[in-house]
Amino acid sequence: MLTLDQKIVKFKIANWNLWFVTRTKIFIELSDKQSIKCCCGRLATGLHEQNCTKFNKKVDHVTFKYLLSQLKLKHKVEISRRQIKEGKCKSIKTKYLWK
Numbered sequence: 856m857l858t859l860d861q862k863i864v865k866f867k868i869a870n871w872n873l874w875f876v877t878r879t880k881i882f883i884e885l886s887d888k889q890s891i892k893c894c895c896g897r898l899a900t901g902l903h904e905q906n907c908t909k910f911n912k913k914v915d916h917v918t919f920k921y922l923l924s925q926l927k928l929k930h931k932v933e934i935s936r937r938q939i940k941e942g943k944c945k946s947i948k949t950k951y952l953w954k
């Protein structure tokens with residue numbers, strides 16, 4: 856079994872562009888959420904956040920969770936689309952929801 860950090864490294868390598876773009880956004884979002892202090896207890900200056908192991912780990916974890924849920928959603932949509940194409944799913948609601 857891979858640890859969470861190993862999974863993140865694997866995911867990062869496989870989806871580098873997606874990872875980089877999303878992580879940058881989440882970094883800014885989490886940085887805005889921190890008030891004066893960083894999650895490690897020190898003063899949250901921009902420079903500190905760039906170098907803080909604890910904060911960067913937090914950003915990695917949040918990014919990973921977010922991307923995983925996005926990919927799962929995408930997968931679900933693809934499955935419903937395929938089912939509609941193959942005529943397996945006749946529900947009008949599903950049909951229009953994913954168009």
Ligand SMILES: [Zn+2]
Pocket residue numbers: 893894895896897903904907908909910
């Ligand atoms: Zn810190």
